[in-house]
Amino acid sequence: MRFFSTAINFLALPFASANYRNSPRRTLLALAANGVLALLVLVGATLATVLPSLPSFDVVTDYRPKIPLRIYTADGALLGEFGEERRDFTPIDAVPPVLKEALLAIEDARFYEHSGVDYRGVLRAVAAGLTGGMRQGASTITMQVARNFFLSQEKTLKRKLTEVVLAYRIESALSKDRILELYMNQIYLGQRSYGFAAAARTYFNKRLPELTLAEAAMLAGIPQNPAKHNPAVNPVRAKARQELVLKRMLQLGRITQAQYAEAVAEPLRIGRSLQFEAHADHAAELVRQELHARYKGEAYTQGFNVYTTLDKAEQNAAYDAVRRNVLAYDQRHGYRGPEGFVALPDNADEWDEAIERALARHPGSDNLIPAVVTEVSARLVRAEPAAGDTLEIKGDGLRFAARALQPNAKMDLKIRVGSVIRVSQDGKGRWAISQMPEVDVAFVALNADDGSYRAMVGGFDFARNQFNHVTSAWRQPGSSIKPFVYSAALEKGFSPATLMNDAPLSLPGGEDGQPWEPRNDDGYDGPISLRQALARSKNVVAVRLLQAISPQYARDYLQRFGFDAAKHPANLTMTLGSGSVTPLQMASAYAVFANGGYRVTPRLIEKITDARGKVLWQAPPPPARDDGQRAIDPRNAFIIDSMLREVVRSGTAAVASHRLGRNDLAGKTGTTSNAVDGWFAGYAGNVVAVSWMGYGQPRSLGGREFGATLALPIWIDYMRQALSGKPPSERTPPPGVSLIDGDWVYDEFRGEDGVKALDVEVSPFRSIFDAIRRAFGG
Incomplete structure (x- = not known):
């Protein structure tokens, strides 16, 4: 400071004489000089404190941006992203020229000419401000890099001088392209999006090379004020800013008048949230949990890419199948009434605010859009959604809620002005009243050979309920457990041709001291083969079969398929599905029948890479099959497979073969008492899949379901x-089985004239029936 004090005194000497002080002109010059000197002193003093405290330069020379965790299908479709900052690091040579031209035109036209600070740009900005011309900023892109990486947004001389010094340092250390690369990847662009690649996905659901001139100009206009120029939040201001960018590009000769006019006129579709290419929220959450367990907080900032085993087309097919059929079930059981009600005020501004507040409590669910009713009659309903124009619902679109539109409808059912309803739109643009289903659902598909997931839908709507019913819902399996009891019976000498008595059965041990009397859904048929009994899901036959092999034996046998014995009772109700399983357990268990008798372990993650694509972890290849992995005898798997094919060919699931037109489908339906749970587990080739439907708090799904x-x-x-x-896939009979009287049996259970007889109750007329069967070759 002594140096600056001496300098001031020395420079002030010429102005200290009496003659100089007596001249007004000289007095003004003296004041001006003193002002300049004071400014220089202030700058010098500030620099004296700035230079020693400059931050470390490693942050730009060794740039490591926060890149979120991203999760993909096996074929590269994005299905999930986790992290505070949405960011895709993009090398500068991968940025399309149209975006670079748009950005430089509005932010720093002389970027490749100046040395970090554009003094001509400063003068131009001052002149524009004084003359009312196009408003321009004085900060270069290099200065913005310095500010974004090192400094706060406070407007002080010290911060500005630090910014200038850092800009020169950055220019001396990095190339122009590298500086622009840092800027275009680091800058905040609203909606949690950092960098232009992330912003392109957020606002347009596009990759950078796919941007049009109009879209590039809109993105280039955001950095000045991401909150006000954010097209998802303020499309009007964003559009005005876009046109300003285009006008600047035209002035600089970067585009032609025709290109300008076309870009200004181009309609833009702005997304309001990050769009994923596959609907797999529950699967993405499983992966997120696994990555957090491995990497803790770094999982969300290091740019890990996780590739799952899911198939995009199959995942989306599963999602669509779940949504479509749950809604079909919901429609079968009638309209329950509006979701809520809001009293609409008379004032127009308050009216809009009231609707906005009401709909914020009822988020959308794909094509189930919430809306507030503003006009209602038996023939027409008008409603206001959160975004877009007023909707009109009429004709067939009112049919589902027709009772709720009657004047005498009960208040909890009635649709009136202010009601919050759900609407959906068909492929022809027609609106219909719908509703959010209350029922829950699960679907999972595995590769039966190696256990890899092909598709997973853990519930109807992840936003409504994050609980994953595939992995965590323990439900009664109903008749879908029967094939495993039949599999156990094969090891005791039974075969598909074995006859059992399908007749009323009364056993002790029922409730309140009453006998337990299992029943069939379709009556009784007397003597029936096990093949037909399974195909038609005969409950009484299943109970007799379990009685013959003993519940304890069957319960122990279930563990071969991965079931938890503790979850299944050691009594005769076990064969009717009174135990507990998860859909994932069922899929793994049915995979044993599908692949010839081997246990598989479900796996979801195929590989993990870092932000640069380097593989950090790769799933090991499936081990070669050996007896250590075998769950059941290959003969057992072959015979049960043939029986499960019969279920789909002629039994309770015959509709599947008709609709799909295939003869290689195999599986089993399952319905618990009072239709609390509905199941189907089955496979074809190496694809095994399980679907389930039920209420979270168990209750009947309906008497006809x-x-x-x-x-x-x-x-x-x-x-x-x-x-x-x-x-279609076919099975080759393994060694050790023979076709006797039209059905399969283990060789060791063959008698001299056919299948060895078993001591199983059939009926008093068994010998007569057997004689007739042999006579007719049946």
Whole structure:
């Protein structure tokens, strides 16, 4: 400071004489000189404090941006992203020229000419401000890089001088392209988007090379004020800013008048949220949990890319199948009434605010859009959604809620002005009243050979309920457990041709000391083969079969398929599905029948890479099959497979073979008591899939609902995609089985004239029946 004090005194000497002081002109000059000197002193003093405290320069020379965790399908479709900052690091040579031209035109036209600070730009900005011309900023892109990486937004001389010094340092250390690369990847552009690549996905659901001139100009206009120029929040201001960018590009000769006019006129579709290419929220959440367990907080900032085993087309087919069939079930059971009500004020501004507040409490769910009713009659309903024009619902669109539109409808059912309803739009643009389903659902598909997930839908709407029913919902399996009891019976000498008595059965041990009397849904048929009993899901036969092999034996046998024995009772109700399983357990268990008898372990993650694509972890290849992985005898898997094919060919799931037109489908329906749970588990080729429907708090799904009406349609719709273009699969009989009297049996259980007889109750007329069967070759 002593140096600056001496300098001031020395420079002030010429102005200290009496003659100089007596001249007004000289007095003004003296004041001006003193002002300049004071400014120089202030600058010098500020620099004296700035230079020693400059931050470390490593942050730009070794740039490591916060890049979110991204999750993909096996074929590269984005299905999830986690992190505070949305960012895609993009090398400068991958940025399209149209975007660079737009950005430089509005932010720093002389970027490639100046040395970090554009003094001509400063003078031009001052002149524009004084003359009322186009408003221009004085900060260069290099200065903005300095500010964004090192400094706060406070407007002080010290911060500005630090910015200038850092700009020169950056220019001396990095190339122009590298500086522009840093800027275009680091800058905040609203909606949690950092960098232009992330912004292109957020606002237009596009990659950078796909941007049009109009879209590039709109993105280039955001950095000045991401809050006000954000097109998702303020499309009017964003449009004005875009036109300013285009005008500047025209002035600089970067575009022609025709290009300008075309870009200004181009309609833009602005997204309001990040769009994913596959609907797999529950699967993405499973991956997020795994990555957080491995990497903690770094999982969300280091740019990890996780590639799952999911298939994009199959995942979306599963999602669509779930949504379509849950809504179909919901429509079958009637309209329950509006979701809410809001009293609409008379004032127009307050009216809009009231609707906005009401709809904020009822978020959208894909094509189920919330709206507030503003006009209602039996023939027409008008409603206001959160975005877009007023909707008109009429004709068939009112049919579902017709009772709620009657003047005498009960208040909790009635649709009136102010009611919050759900609407959906069909492919022809027609609106209809709908509703959010209350029922829950699960669907999972695995590769039966290696256990890799092909598709997973853990519930109807992840935003409404994050609980993953595929992995965590323990539900009664109903008749879908029967094939495992039949599999156990094969090891005891039974065969598909074994006859059992399908007749009323009364056993002790019922409630309140009453006998337990299991019943069939379709009556009784007397003597029936096990093949037909499984195909038609005969409950009484299943109970007799379990009685013959013992519940304890069957319960222990279930563990071969991955079931938890503790979750299943050691009594006769086990064969009717009174235990507990998860849909994922069921899929893994049915995979054993599909692949010839081997246990598989479900796996979702195929590989993990860092932000640069380097593989950090790769799933090991499936081990070669050996006896250590075998769950059941290959003969057992072959015979049960043939029986499960019969279920789909002629039994409770026959609709599947008709709709899909294939003869290689296998599976089993399942419906619990009072239709609380509906299941279908099945496979074709190496694709095994399980669907389930039920209420979170268990209650009946309806007296006329079964696994075949609830879960099977989901399975069919998914399999239509999963099996598309794949030829039917056939099974070759393994050694050790023989075809006797038209059905399969283990060789060791053959008698001299056919199948060895078993001590199983059939009926008093068994010997007569057997004689007739042999006589007719049946």
